[in-house]
């Protein structure tokens with residue numbers, strides 16, 4: 200690409216190697232979660248949420264189980280201010296939830312922030328100022344010392360206004376644009392702020408290290424976090440918080456590796472809404488943990504309900520491929536995936552499995568309120584017999600013989616291919632009904648009678664081209680006798696009767712379902728299905744269906760009492 204020389208890496212490695220985190224394998228316990236949907240998420244929306252929307256979203260976050268929620272930037276607008284006042288005055292904040300507010304390091308903004316907090320039981324007041332080389336040089340045009348002054352003076356103002364305001368306040372500091380800051384400078388400024396606040400075990404300070412802009416690969420961020428974690432003063436009384444954005448698409452990886460490196464708290468949003476490419480997606484982080492058997496301490500058991508509120512409030516869409524929440528993430532169209540999923544599900548039914556291990560599915564969709572049917576296995580021209588058969592079995596109680604599944608699979612794929620669309624389960628069922636079930640043209644089954652000596656003898660009544668006839672046959676079973684009657688009387692040449700039957704126990708009544716396959720002289724197998732309340736009748740109807748399929752595909756016409764090839 201042209202202009203590549205215009206770009207260079209803009210992050211800073213820690214002054215010494217910090218790679219201890221690589222020795223850890225996975226995240227063993229949930230971090231402190233802080234939702235910043237109502238602040239960072241909200242400030243990134245085309246139209247920020249109204250008061251009513253913020254209130255509904257807040258309730259959603261509480262219901263999910265967030266214990267820390269950044270509710271806004273109260274000095275930013277009347278809505279932000281009023282929202283906070285409403286939460287406090289209407290006593291809408293549960294006792295176990297702490298609200299958080301963001302402020303720049305400017306006297307009038309900090310003052311207004313504390314005004315908005317009057318009467319709150321407890322809150323985190325979050326102070327930030329930019330520390331990166333680019334911000335120092337281009338935006339603030341200040342030296343490192345002057346930038347430290349902004350942070351330290353803001354820290355002192357927080358102390359001052361907190362002392363004047365009734366309530367229980369915890370402080371948080373973010374060196375905004377941390378990822379573009381020299382790490383030893385970020386450390387220096389954080390330690391200077393900590394020296395003002397002097398955290399104690401009873402009143403810990405949160406140091407939040409944002410990937411304001413994600414400038415590096417995640418292992419670099421993790422090394423930066425580990426270095427900071429090892430060198431921050433008052434470390435035992437500091438809660439180390441991470442706030443990844445997603446500019447390179449690795450926000451989740453930043454958070455996960457950052458936690459291995461010492462991050463104890465995560466700030467992020469539902470489905471990753473937030474500035475530019477978004478904040479880190481907390482749904483993904485939490486459910487990634489869940490998929491490893493670690494309780495994330497957030498409840499996403501009804502993810503569809505959460506998506507509905509999220510989309511309505513933010514006017515954003517959850518992408519179809521969004522981990523866990525996306526419409527298509529528990530859907531398989533391709534044949535081999537469907538086959539493996541269907542077999543995996545069956546395996547679970549038949550075995551006493553301790554842990555979830557169904558191929559292609561990270562977690563059981565049911566655990567987050569998603570369904571298998573129509574959700575997991577979806578049918579188009581890329582699908583195969585496994586998935587198509589699975590849909591018929593799960594939704595209509597039709598368990599086709601293996602060989603028939605294959606033939607029917609191709610029929611369905613062809614329809615989807617020609618119509619260039621996905622087929623819904625009811626369409627697949629309709630194709631099956633039309634193509635295979637109780638086919639009675641040209642040969643219509645009317646009745647049968649049996650007598651048995653050594654073998655079965657039958658008189659089967661049929662209607663062909665509107666004319667009723669009685670055919671006589673003999674065989675070692677009843678179906679065999681009827682088949683022999685058809686073959687010998689009507690001169691239909693096939694062999695190898697394949698037969699399977701089962702009860703169809705879906706809905707209020709139970710039918711018998713039979714499948715019959717017959718092999719023509721050229722080796723082609725023709726399949727038919729019969730459904731009836733009576734099991735014998737269902738098998739005869741299946742045979743007639745197969746024979747009718749055979750005569751029509753072999754272009755046999757009925758003339759002078761027998762079937763013959765059309766010239």
Ligand SMILES: CC(=O)SCCNC(=O)CCNC(=O)[C@H](O)C(C)(C)COP(=O)(O)OP(=O)(O)OC[C@H]1O[C@@H](n2cnc3c(N)ncnc32)[C@H](O)[C@@H]1OP(=O)(O)O
Nearest residue numbers: 242272274275276303304305327328329338339349375411
């Ligand atoms: C990475 C993040 O998400 S940071 C959070 C960003 N969120 C928001 O900005 C949303 C809410 N913000 C707002 O509504 C407004 O910006 C307000 C009300 C806070 C302030 O508005 P205004 O004072 O009109 O303007 P603005 O934000 O542009 O202020 C820029 C000035 O503040 C300074 N400034 C910016 N951030 C900070 C900070 N954290 N601490 C101290 N000063 C700051 C700038 O250097 C600039 O100074 P200058 O006037 O000397 O040039």
Ligand SMILES: CC(C)C(=O)C(=O)O
Nearest residue numbers: 327373375376409411
């Ligand atoms: C205010 C800070 C923490 C922020 O949102 C960021 O740096 O992304």
Ligand SMILES: [Mg+2]
Nearest residue numbers: 239409411442
């Ligand atoms: Mg942010």
